[in-house]
Amino acid sequence: MKKSSLKTTDKTIYTSIELEKKRQIEGIELIPSENYVSPSVLEAMGSILTNKYSEGFVGHRYYGGNMYIDKIEQECIDRAKKLFGVVHVNVQPYSGSPANFAIYNALLKPGDPISGMNLLDGGHLTHGWKVSVTAKFFKSYPYHVKHDGRVDFEELKKIAQEFKPKLIWCGATAYTREIEFAKFAEIADSIGAYLIADISHISGLVLGGVHTSPVKYAHVITTTTHKTLRGPRGAMIMITPKGIEKDPELPQKIDKAIFPGLQGGPHNHTTAGIAVALGEASKPPFKKYAAQIVKNAKVLANEFTKRGITLVSGGTDNHLMLLDLSKEGNLGSQLEYAMDVAHITANKNTIPGDTASPFYPSGIRIGTPAITTRGMKEPQMKQIATWIVAIIDHIKAYPLPEDKTKRAEFMADFKKKMDKDVFLLNIAKEVKQFTVKFPVPGISK
Ligand SMILES: Cc1ncc(COP(=O)(O)O)c(C=O)c1O
Numbered sequence: 001m002k003k004s005s006l007k008t009t010d011k012t013i014y015t016s017i018e019l020e021k022k023r024q025i026e027g028i029e030l031i032p033s034e035n036y037v038s039p040s041v042l043e044a045m046g047s048i049l050t051n052k053y054s055e056g057f058v059g060h061r062y063y064g065g066n067m068y069i070d071k072i073e074q075e076c077i078d079r080a081k082k083l084f085g086v087v088h089v090n091v092q093p094y095s096g097s098p099a100n101f102a103i104y105n106a107l108l109k110p111g112d113p114i115s116g117m118n119l120l121d122g123g124h125l126t127h128g129w130k131v132s133v134t135a136k137f138f139k140s141y142p143y144h145v146k147h148d149g150r151v152d153f154e155e156l157k158k159i160a161q162e163f164k165p166k167l168i169w170c171g172a173t174a175y176t177r178e179i180e181f182a183k184f185a186e187i188a189d190s191i192g193a194y195l196i197a198d199i200s201h202i203s204g205l206v207l208g209g210v211h212t213s214p215v216k217y218a219h220v221i222t223t224t225t226h227k228t229l230r231g232p233r234g235a236m237i238m239i240t241p242k243g244i245e246k247d248p249e250l251p252q253k254i255d256k257a258i259f260p261g262l263q264g265g266p267h268n269h270t271t272a273g274i275a276v277a278l279g280e281a282s283k284p285p286f287k288k289y290a291a292q293i294v295k296n297a298k299v300l301a302n303e304f305t306k307r308g309i310t311l312v313s314g315g316t317d318n319h320l321m322l323l324d325l326s327k328e329g330n331l332g333s334q335l336e337y338a339m340d341v342a343h344i345t346a347n348k349n350t351i352p353g354d355t356a357s358p359f360y361p362s363g364i365r366i367g368t369p370a371i372t373t374r375g376m377k378e379p380q381m382k383q384i385a386t387w388i389v390a391i392i393d394h395i396k397a398y399p400l401p402e403d404k405t406k407r408a409e410f411m412a413d414f415k416k417k418m419d420k421d422v423f424l425l426n427i428a429k430e431v432k433q434f435t436v437k438f439p440v441p442g443i444s445k
Contacts, residue, residue: 032320032367076275096224099235100126106257116169118142149313171198185217204228208290219243231277303385320367329399342427374438
């Protein structure tokens with residue numbers, strides 16, 4: 001068969017991909033949960049492995065023809081086991097949320113009590129936030145962070161004593177400090193609860209040796225593979241020696257909860273991509289990469305502080321920071337949009353105790369994994385902070401209306417103005433020139 005290309009077979013999708021490619025090249029990506037994968041990961045993801053069905057696990061499939069898929073999945077498992085130092089790994093979860101659902105499916109009965117970090121304080125939806133099925137099917141007792149932006153362990157202790165959660169989540173989506181696994185373990189162990197560490201955001205930092213590993217403390221670990229780990233969109237569930245000690249049947253329970261409990265056929269192209277990413281993470285340059293992510297974040301945070309911007313918890317220990325823009329006029333939504341016009345991408349985010357709302361929050365979340373992949377270092381962080389602070393100053397004239405009913409109209413109006421804003425469009429031009437010097441892996445123009 002003659003090789004055809006998307007350009008000729010499907011112009012509509014091709015054009016949108018090309019535009020997205022241009023956006024990725026010409027913009028500064030500061031969303032902390034995003035990254036750029038290597039050409040090898042892309043190659044695995046775009047491979048013919050997507051053609052194959054392989055329900056089941058290595059050596060026990062419900063379809064024929066899985067001899068090569070078995071090799072790939074086993075290699076992926078072996079790499080993860082060795083790198084993280086765990087006993088059992090399931091690499092089949094379609095993404096982070098299904099991985100977390102599988103944990104509930106494996107370990108709890110409907111209605112059982114659980115505790116995770118409150119979403120507005122930085123936790124993830126799947127850790128028991130009220131609109132998630134995890135709070136509909138289970139009794140959720142969220143813990144919070146204190147005014148200083150750090151986990152309120154006194155509150156968690158009280159929750160543990162009063163409600164006896166069977167499962168405690170540690171790990172977060174928007175938390176700027178080291179996750180204190182030992183403190184979580186002490187509380188979970190005191191009531192015999194499972195401690196599940198969701199290290200989706202920080203798994204690359206753990207492998208790079210710049211964040212404590214949860215292996216000694218948690219029974220089970222979940223992680224997405226597409227954030228700091230720099231692999232394809234997917235996830236893994238890992239069982240630690242401590243987990244096996246608590247419950248020797250955990251591997252079977254977790255595997256069954258994924259298949260047939262929750263999913264069907266694994267995404268084999270993703271499994272191959274994860275294996276490739278783990279291979280990359282096992283090499284010395286990855287350690288340097290992880291260290292540079294944190295260095296960059298610290299420099300960026302310091303630059304914001306020097307320029308009078310308030311940061312939740314006063315700084316960062318990891319790859320992300322949260323700008324508290326409540327005193328500037330609850331600018332989260334406005335800043336996200338204005339930065340987009342200037343080709344700088346981040347996401348609006350609630351700050352602990354936010355008085356605005358999750359849709360119009362007071363903060364913005366900024367992270368360094370993607371720009372570090374492009375080779376940006378300390379001097380570039382200073383430049384990026386300069387642009388963002390200039391944009392904040394520029395849009396201070398547009399505080400969020402106190403009256404909630406006026407917010408939608410205000411934002412529509414604000415967006416129209418910003419689309420034509422010469423100051424922002426000039427920054428966009430500068431950003432375009434700036435980013436040319438930092439190629440995106442896997443993308444050629
Ligand atoms: C801590 C944490 N857990 C789970 C997830 C869910 O991952 P996914 O979006 O792949 O379902 C995320 C995603 O942001 C996350 O930050």
